[in-house]
């Protein structure tokens with residue numbers, strides 16, 4: 001990651017436009033227009049020359065089919081918001097990117113029977129996301145962290161983890177990577193964390209061309225099959241009903257179309 005000492009690069013201009021929801025058509029030669037926008041909170045990633053956000057192991061506690069929600073508040077703990085942007089390699093904001101978070105509760109326990117502290121959401125048109133949760137508790141062997149999967153439409157899933165600064169265990173957790181540190185500040189309501197993801201997506205954030213998989217109806221449920229990759233627009237049948245894929249993904253058991261309205265729209 002390189003630091004830009006002065007000036008406004010095209011990438012930072014894109015970031016500023018994303019933060020201020022300025023249409024990209026206004027970008028060319030619009031530095032004066034940006035002068036009236038709110039100052040940006042410095043973000044640690046997506047400067048010129050940045051690499052994609054590194055992956056980390058999924059660990060044993062991921063569960064598919066998390067509920068779609070931006071607040072996972074449930075139970076005791078210090079309130080925490082995590083917000084930021086999802087960018088491509090050119091710092092272009094990526095809209096409709098899927099973020100699926102899961103974390104330990106205040107006592108350091110994962111909910112493996114239900115969906116406490118599990119939730120997914122999609123970035124808005126500016127590529128922004130915001131999660132309301134609690135500071136995850138510690139559990140043996142690990143420093144404090146939040147798991148997340150991030151996927152641009154039509155792209156592979158990035159599985160990684162976010163970390164907290166000034167945690168004593170950061171120094172002893174072999175998985176800890178300082179590149180994945182959030183910027184965290186204390187506020188009256190608790191903590192505010194920010195992190196910008198950079199996905200290995202070149203150029204624009206347009207989804208890849210749609211294709212319809214040539215599935216064969218070997219399952220009683222229909223043509224939908226776990227393990228099959230579905231592009232945006234792909235159509236399947238399940239339970240005698242037809243569905244169209246909304247977010248490119250590789251199907252997993254538990255992600256059947258009736259269970260995942262964020263992924264599948266009934267036709």
Ligand SMILES: [Fe+2]
Pocket residue numbers: 059061142145147
């Ligand atoms: Fe974990």
